[in-house]
Amino acid sequence: MKKKDPDLKVFIAIGGWTFNDPGPTATIFSDIVASVSYQKTFISSLMSFMSTYGFDGLDLDWQYPQAKDRSGRDADFVNFPKFMARLKKAMDAGGKGLTITLPASYLYLQHFDVKKLADSVDFFNIRSYDLHGAWDQDKEWTGSFLNAHTNLTETELALDLLWRNDIDPDQVVMGLSFYGRSLTAADSSCMKPGCKFDEAGKQGKCTLERGILLNSEIDALVKENNPGIEFYEKEAVKVATWGDQWISFDDAETLKLKIDYAQSRCLGGVMVWAISHDTKDAKYNEALATILDRPTTGGTIEKFQNKQCRWTNCKESCPTGWVNVPRSDGGARNKKHEKMWDETGCGGDGARSFCCPPGEQLPTCGWYGFNNGKCGKGSCPSDMVEIGSSQMYCHNKQNYESACCTTNVKSMKVYGTCEWGAYPDCNSQEDCPGPDENKDTLMAGSPSGSGGGECNVLKNGLGLNMPGTQQRKYCCDASNPDLRIDDCQWFKDVGPVPAGASNSFCRSGCPPDRVRVAVDTLTNVCSAAGLGGMALCCKTSFSDKDDIEVENLKLDAFKSAMESWAKDHAVPRRADLEDVVANSSTSTERAARD
Structure with a gap:
């Protein structure tokens, strides 16, 4: 890709929502920022990795420090900026860029000391999407209402939290999405704002996950179901409905409204989650390029x-x-x-x-x-x-x-x-x-x-x-x-x-x-x-495109170990195994033999 576009910069992203789910990685970020020796080890490994594979920088996506429901600790609020200052120094020395991802809601944004973090990042990526979804059901501050997951009026409120902390707009990149959040309405005759939902929407053929549909899936469903589509200009979002299904999404028209807003506020730029959610012919990427007056290097998926x-x-x-x-x-x-x-x-x-x-x-x-x-x-x-x-x-x-x-x-x-x-x-x-x-x-x-x-x-x-x-x-x-x-x-x-x-x-x-x-x-x-x-x-x-072989070193090692074991161990005949079971004196021993 860099041969096609010499100005392209490729960052490695670390973290994400599931990284902080209960499990072996839940507290890794908290552990790193709490220990200077861990930080040195991480930074050394990171710089080596980026040098080996030619990455131009890092986007650190911690979801979220200090938040108890995300495996956070109280010390994260103070430790995170200190760690980022050390990381920024190393990245600058290596000529690498550094960004972090921020939530758009006060619920999680309050745990980031954005004033201190601003000194250690090139820019902030604001996740101004996923503002609503099936997770709102029966929650005190949201409720089970049909609300769009991306909404320009709510995005403006989120950005106001940064302006209150004197963050330079040029250091802020606004998030856009190439997917929509779907819901199943409680009453198919009530599909307007203020109506309620019962559960997440039906899963798509590609995502196989309820409550989310990629733009490519939305395009196919719109063509198949010929739904009613509402355009909410102030919120810069569209909503499609058919049967009891309700889906909020962006298209070229609403993307332009969001980008116009970003330009009116002198933001540093926009980002998209994620290019893999686009259509095969890169329809939405091409739309963004047109709106931003940016050249493209070809939008079709290349064949192997x-x-x-x-x-x-x-x-x-x-x-x-x-x-x-x-x-x-x-x-x-x-x-x-x-x-x-x-x-x-x-x-x-x-x-x-x-x-x-x-x-x-x-x-x-x-x-x-x-x-x-x-x-x-x-x-x-x-x-x-x-x-x-x-x-x-x-x-x-x-x-x-x-x-x-x-x-x-x-x-x-x-x-x-x-x-x-x-x-x-x-x-x-x-x-x-x-x-x-x-x-x-x-x-x-x-x-x-x-x-x-x-x-x-x-x-x-x-x-x-x-x-x-x-x-x-x-x-x-x-x-x-x-x-x-x-x-x-x-x-x-x-x-x-x-x-x-x-x-x-x-x-x-x-x-x-x-x-x-x-x-x-x-x-x-x-x-x-x-x-x-x-x-x-x-x-x-x-x-x-489908039959591309990818080297799997772990699988190769497993096969090699199994072949080595098989050579050194005699496999008993079925008749021998039956004799062992028949001669076992207890049911427990027979079960063990089985």
């Missing part, structure tokens, strides 16, 4: 591109971290641990290697059809595709051996969308499709196929030979934009040149953003020198 295995250029080894695929076609080659490599088109000076990206499962690959030099017309096992070919060591120069790989791993999926057509009478197949009817797009033609073949010469209408060579068809399934080969182009000037080669030598390499699928060694411009070849280089597209 799966890198594909590829041939290197001649004389080049695999890129750092990539793996040269071993040969698995049997015999002595396996014992010698041979790798997949090919000399075709390299001019007798080196070879290219077939390499797969790091961290991916390797395909099964090999060379097939050599038969001690008595090569055939080239073929791969039924579960493999041809990724290359060679006739260099074949006795009959129209025959060749095939380099073949399976396509059942991510790094080979794209190759499985294409196949080579008829050979050696290559023009007998006038067009695609070939054997696979789905592969009906003619991506390219090559007189030497993937590199080692040699199609028949051209013939005229009388069947007589003509100058030139037929073209073998490369046919692909291009129907899926997220899984296909496309934009195939011929290159003859990429890669190293053998020592002493003439100016007409064709370098059979590909640019780094393309994979090589064929080498044409028969084109006149290249064959004049008797060496080299043009490379057919294509772009690949294989993207997904």
Whole structure:
């Protein structure tokens, strides 16, 4: 993201509401601010963490100091500003920013010494949302009333608490939300302010939590239910109702009213909780950018591109971290641990290697059809595709051996969308499709196929030979934009040149953003020198969003420990276990055995 937006600053946020729920983390903030040694340990760890991962600052979200219902202690009020002063000094020395999150209600804001804290933060983030919700039910100071969770009139009252403490407005950032709070009305005929609710609203399909709906869910429900929508301009909020469901939320219109208010009060800016609550096409982020006259770097969710295995250029080894695929076609080659490599088109000076990206499962690959030099017309096992070919060591120069790989791993999926057509009478197949009817797009033609073949010469209408060579068809399934080969182009000037080669030598390499699928060694411009070849280089597209593997070190450690334990411990047979249970003298012992 920083490459797209050089001005972007990324802070790490620590804390949150559930962090102070009963449990192992409930008193961590109170413990840290009460001990100088704990503070030093925390600050040292924090600075190391931010340096390691490139964070620009910290937003500390303690919910809430001193509050007894949030595991707070009385000493927090005095200790927190002292801790923040030490933290600010360290952050300034490291060139890092520091902010804290403040509540909008006096109930919790009273526990923050905001005057002293103002000296130790770059700005305050005010949580001017979640002002109301299902938690209001039967509470003395709120009651079970239909109240919007974000309300400009109440926000103004909250900010007044800061102005009374002489906080500079430029140091205050007002919070906005990309979600709404939903309630179930006590009486579906009474949906106005002052009416009551019975419980939280129904859960959404994404949040799976009652009482809250993301903006993306609200948009879908509005489209589905065609509800009545009330616009409360003074409060800068909208309310949608259908059946007994009631939901308060913001859209572009109310967001503008809130931002206009922030500007009228000279606030330092606005923030949003949270960008993950937006629609897939970043509708609300785009709305904010328009209101604020801010440029954007593109709002759509990017897909994860799966890198594909590829041939290197001649004389080049695999890129750092990539793996040269071993040969698995049997015999002595396996014992010698041979790798997949090919000399075709390299001019007798080196070879290219077939390499797969790091961290991916390797395909099964090999060379097939050599038969001690008595090569055939080239073929791969039924579960493999041809990724290359060679006739260099074949006795009959129209025959060749095939380099073949399976396509059942991510790094080979794209190759499985294409196949080579008829050979050696290559023009007998006038067009695609070939054997696979789905592969009906003619991506390219090559007189030497993937590199080692040699199609028949051209013939005229009388069947007589003509100058030139037929073209073998490369046919692909291009129907899926997220899984296909496309934009195939011929290159003859990429890669190293053998020592002493003439100016007409064709370098059979590909640019780094393309994979090589064929080498044409028969084109006149290249064959004049008797060496080299043009490379057919294509772009690949294989993207997904759901099946992204994430490294889990704890899970890997657990698996390793379990495997180690299993090797050292004999597992009793079921019959042995039954004998043990049958011979147990007491029911307690039998239960223990079970």
